[in-house]
Amino acid sequence: MVLRLAWATLTRNRTRTLLAILGVAVSAAMLLDMVMLSSGMRASFKDLLLSRGFQFRLVLKGTLPFDTDATIADASDITRRLESLADVDAVSPVLGGQLHVDLGDRAIVAMALGGVAAAQGDYEVLDGRAPSSENELVASDAFFTATGKRLGDTLSAGAGYDPQLRLFSGRRVFTLVGRAHFLYLSEGQRAVALPLATLQAMQGERSHDRVSFFMLRARSGANGDSVRDRIAPAVPSLFVVSTEIAMRQVDERLSYFRQLAFILGSVSLAVGFLLVTTLVTVSVNERLGEIVVLRALGVARIRIVQQIVLEGSAIMIAGAIAGLGLGLLTARYLNSILASFPGLPASIDFFLFQPSDAWTALGLLVGAGVLAGIYPSWRGASQPIAPTLREEAVG
Amino acid sequence: MLVALLAAALLQQIDSSPPTRPPRTIAIDERLAADRSIRLGDRLVVSGTSRGVGDTVVVSAFMRRQPDPSEVARAQYRVRMHLDQLQSLINYGDRVDRFAVATRDALTDTAIAAINAAAFGFRAHRSRDIVVETSRTFLVVSRFHRAIGVITIVASAIFLLCIMLLKVDERRRDVAALRLMGVSARSIVRSVMIEAALVAFIGSGAGVAIGWTAAQLINWHYRGVYRTPLAFAAVTPSIIALAVSLSVVLGLAAGFLAAQRLVRVPALELLTGRHEERVFAQPSS
Numbered sequence: 001m002v003l004r005l006a007w008a009t010l011t012r013n014r015t016r017t018l019l020a021i022l023g024v025a026v027s028a029a030m031l032l033d034m035v036m037l038s039s040g041m042r043a044s045f046k047d048l049l050l051s052r053g054f055q056f057r058l059v060l061k062g063t064l065p066f067d068t069d070a071t072i073a074d075a076s077d078i079t080r081r082l083e084s085l086a087d088v089d090a091v092s093p094v095l096g097g098q099l100h101v102d103l104g105d106r107a108i109v110a111m112a113l114g115g116v117a118a119a120q121g122d123y124e125v126l127d128g129r130a131p132s133s134e135n136e137l138v139a140s141d142a143f144f145t146a147t148g149k150r151l152g153d154t155l156s157a158g159a160g161y162d163p164q165l166r167l168f169s170g171r172r173v174f175t176l177v178g179r180a181h182f183l184y185l186s187e188g189q190r191a192v193a194l195p196l197a198t199l200q201a202m203q204g205e206r207s208h209d210r211v212s213f214f215m216l217r218a219r220s221g222a223n224g225d226s227v228r229d230r231i232a233p234a235v236p237s238l239f240v241v242s243t244e245i246a247m248r249q250v251d252e253r254l255s256y257f258r259q260l261a262f263i264l265g266s267v268s269l270a271v272g273f274l275l276v277t278t279l280v281t282v283s284v285n286e287r288l289g290e291i292v293v294l295r296a297l298g299v300a301r302i303r304i305v306q307q308i309v310l311e312g313s314a315i316m317i318a319g320a321i322a323g324l325g326l327g328l329l330t331a332r333y334l335n336s337i338l339a340s341f342p343g344l345p346a347s348i349d350f351f352l353f354q355p356s357d358a359w360t361a362l363g364l365l366v367g368a369g370v371l372a373g374i375y376p377s378w379r380g381a382s383q384p385i386a387p388t389l390r391e392e393a394v395g
Numbered sequence: 396m397l398v399a400l401l402a403a404a405l406l407q408q409i410d411s412s413p414p415t416r417p418p419r420t421i422a423i424d425e426r427l428a429a430d431r432s433i434r435l436g437d438r439l440v441v442s443g444t445s446r447g448v449g450d451t452v453v454v455s456a457f458m459r460r461q462p463d464p465s466e467v468a469r470a471q472y473r474v475r476m477h478l479d480q481l482q483s484l485i486n487y488g489d490r491v492d493r494f495a496v497a498t499r500d501a502l503t504d505t506a507i508a509a510i511n512a513a514a515f516g517f518r519a520h521r522s523r524d525i526v527v528e529t530s531r532t533f534l535v536v537s538r539f540h541r542a543i544g545v546i547t548i549v550a551s552a553i554f555l556l557c558i559m560l561l562k563v564d565e566r567r568r569d570v571a572a573l574r575l576m577g578v579s580a581r582s583i584v585r586s587v588m589i590e591a592a593l594v595a596f597i598g599s600g601a602g603v604a605i606g607w608t609a610a611q612l613i614n615w616h617y618r619g620v621y622r623t624p625l626a627f628a629a630v631t632p633s634i635i636a637l638a639v640s641l642s643v644v645l646g647l648a649a650g651f652l653a654a655q656r657l658v659r660v661p662a663l664e665l666l667t668g669r670h671e672e673r674v675f676a677q678p679s680s
Contacts, residue, residue, distance in 0.1 A: 015560065015656070016557065016560055016564075019553060019556055019557045019560065020557060022553050023550065023553040023554055023557055026546065026549055026550040026553060027550060029546070030546055030547075030550065070444070073444075206486075252470070253470075255620065256617070264543065268550075271550060271554065274554075275554055275557060278557070278561065279557065279561070282561045282564075282565070286564075286565075330546060333542065334539060334542055334543075337535065337538050337539050338535060338539055340535050341532060341535050342531045342532055342535075
């Protein structure tokens with residue numbers, strides 16, 4: 001009976017019910033988006049950091065990878081020391097720089113990463129192969145587009161440009177041996193990867209045996225904390241950035257979005273709650289006569305409360321289900337806006353859908369729907385029967 | 396010979412005394428001063444590398460960050476020191492990263508063209524263009540806020556329409572009585588629309604007050620978090636005008652739709668409540 005009465009009430013004022021569901025759907029969409037925003041970018045960034053299995057980054061104290069131009073001296077010695085530690089599977093030294101490519105009538109600049117191809121965690125080769133000799137390199141799609149070169153072509157490039165002498169410094173001729181996706185760079189960024197020794201030699205004395213940072217992969221099953229405890233005393237001049245520390249840094253830098261997500265999510269939930277509360281309250285006020293008649297016929301107060309709470313919950317559930325689809329669409333749109341952040345890695349998603357997000361949003365909305373119905377339903381069901389009947393009859 | 400040896404010993408003594416060059420001055424970030432309890436006149440040792448040989452400097456000034464959006468998320472401290480000292484510390488030679496050139500407004504284009512033509516390998520840019528480029532992050536955030544704003548407007552419109560429908564529905568008996576007394580449907584629609592516009596106007600006034608308070612709180616909070624004088628939220632006259640006009644227009648539209656729905660039902664049916672029975676009976680018929 002409770003179900004039938006609730007259904008009858010909802011279908012009596014179809015326009016009102018539809019509008020309420022629509023309103024809740026928009027609130028649910030916004031709530032889902034904000035739940036996705038608050039957790040998605042963390043999860044997405046963590047996936048990115050661990051995508052090649054490197055759990056640690058070693059940087060100069062007080063910096064993050066590529067935060068400054070400062071470099072680490074004695075790279076070979078540090079690499080050997082790190083490789084000799086227990087539970088260390090791979091060490092990847094990385095040097096950053098620029099590559100000035102001479103195209104005859106013009107020159108373009110690309111980001112250059114010097115590394116050891118056998119133990120690198122910066123890129124994935126999509127076509128061709130990784131560089132195996134000193135004058136080979138792999139490049140991003142944007143680099144191929146900008147230079148007009150193809151796999152197997154050669155190009156002349158330097159590590160710097162001297163405007164006084166009008167010459168490229170550290171000039172070499174390279175062969176393009178692969179097309180790569182650079183994990184930590186943005187989609188349209190021109191980038192190349194080449195052997196570490198080549199980039200060091202091209203940059204001259206200032207980069208002799210120096211790198212920007214190290215990446216380190218622990219053996220599978222090794223305890224991360226104990227590996228970290230072994231690394232720190234082995235290289236006291238460096239700061240060991242574990243995935244957890246990197247996540248904390250990201251949290252600090254992107255705290256704005258998490259706070260925005262919290263505020264807008266709360267507002268969405270409050271708007272949905274207010275909407276359903278208003279509708280249920282008005283609906284109860286309109287049906288006071290009907291409610292007291294049911295009470296007079298012997299229907300228990302709790303049954304009436306159940307019916308009205310069910311109405312509120314039904315609006316919330318229907319709105320939440322509609323809002324789920326709407327939320328995924330708007331999340332895609334909002335993500336496309338934030339994806340154009342300068343320098344943001346292409347693999348980062350601000351709005352990452354996880355089933356737990358949908359359950360969280362649905363649970364919050366249903367909870368709000370139940371709460372929205374409790375007070376007006378209890379108030380309606382507690383009206384004195386005789387005076388209310390008389391008042392409703394006389395008007 | 397003896398005189399020469401004495402002179403050499405004397406000179407040697409003078410040469411071996413430590414140089415008495417006074418330390419140079421440095422201006423440091425006020426956040427660094429606050430975090431490390433550094434005061435004006437304190438002596439610091441600055442170095443180009445984490446374990447390199449450094450220079451002693453005297454803190455002569457504190458600097459506050461400029462309200463620059465491109466720097467807001469950067470936590471690094473900044474210091475200002477003498478160019479030659481920095482070049483020497485970081486072994487940079489007689490090099491600089493860029494020059495800032497002051498020009499008269501009318502001559503800026505000419506100056507840029509002259510520099511680009513004369514100095515091979517250099518490229519001159521307007522400060523304004525550099526600001527636009529470095530503010531791209533905030534342009535993206537701004538677009539994101541606009542998109543969120545559109546979603547909020549849609550939600551508000553639906554909310555307003557719901558409220559107006561409820562309000563008008565509540566008054567169906569009054570409306571029926573007015574119709575039976577000869578008041579035209581147009582007058583009823585107008586009165587409902589005026590009421591809706593008033594509700595929207597008063598609501599948007601309250602919204603402006605809430606928005607202004609929220610903007611103050613947001614600025615206070617984020618200026619503290621990022622330690623910058625940058626304004627994160629601003630309630631400007633144009634924003635108020637847009638919000639109020641949008642709200643009134645939405646209110647008028649919601650009032651019109653709600654009133655139209657009511658005046659289409661015959662007055663007697665409204666008075667007796669038979670229109671509800673009709674609607675209620677439809678699903679089973």
